[in-house]
Amino acid sequence: MLGRLNHVALVVPDLQAACAHYRDVLGANVSAPQSLAEHGVTVAFIDVGNTKIELLEPFGEGSTILPFLAKNPSGGMHHVCYEVDDIRAARDQLIAGGARVLGDGEPRIGAHGKPVLFLHPKDFFGTLIELEQV
Numbered sequence: 165m166l167g168r169l170n171h172v173a174l175v176v177p178d179l180q181a182a183c184a185h186y187r188d189v190l191g192a193n194v195s196a197p198q199s200l201a202e203h204g205v206t207v208a209f210i211d212v213g214n215t216k217i218e219l220l221e222p223f224g225e226g227s228t229i230l231p232f233l234a235k236n237p238s239g240g241m242h243h244v245c246y247e248v249d250d251i252r253a254a255r256d257q258l259i260a261g262g263a264r265v266l267g268d269g270e271p272r273i274g275a276h277g278k279p280v281l282f283l284h285p286k287d288f289f290g291t292l293i294e295l296e297q298v
């Protein structure tokens with residue numbers, strides 16, 4: 165089921181400051197930020213060759229990541245995203261195996277314009293998993 169590691173996502177309290185820090189201190193090549201209203205986040209990506217780092221901050225009042233930032237005010241590692249060939253087949257297999265797929269179970273378009281789903285962190289030893297169909 166699992167393909168490549170597409171990205172590791174880091175929640176930050178201030179995306180602009182984090183992008184500047186990664187660029188100036190680590191020499192990172194940081195993408196322009198993009199706000200994803202339907203996901204309640206603004207994201208910027210750092211391509212490190214074999215995968216990407218997704219920096220994200222809350223966008224809008226009801227942002228999904230506000231509780232995470234409240235618990236981790238300095239930010240922190242939020243999720244990992246794996247690539248899958250067929251996200252609906254993966255979903256159905258995971259549900260059959262007892263895993264919880266978050267939301268209504270229907271894939272939604274993520275930051276890369278591809279369908280994504282999320283799996284509950286409590287079903288994967290405390291790590292929130294995102295699947296992206298490539």
Ligand SMILES: CC[C@H](C(=O)O)C(=O)SCCNC(=O)CCNC(=O)[C@H](O)C(C)(C)COP(=O)(O)OP(=O)(O)OC[C@H]1O[C@@H](n2cnc3c(N)ncnc32)[C@H](O)[C@@H]1OP(=O)(O)O
Pocket residue numbers: 173200203205207218228229231232241242243245266267273274275276280282284285286290291292294
């Ligand atoms: C798709 C666009 C973009 C992309 O890459 O393309 C993105 O990645 S957008 C990313 C933001 N969107 C999401 O994260 C959607 C999925 N997330 C959720 O549905 C919620 O955040 C959820 C259910 C993971 C957590 O909900 P909430 O924060 O309200 O807290 P709960 O009390 O329900 O949490 C239950 C339990 O899980 C722990 N938790 C919460 N977030 C995480 C996390 N990121 N990693 C690990 N654990 C997490 C939380 O502490 C609770 O644990 P407990 O021991 O019960 O306190």
Ligand SMILES: [Co+2]
Pocket residue numbers: 171173218243245294
């Ligand atoms: Co992501």
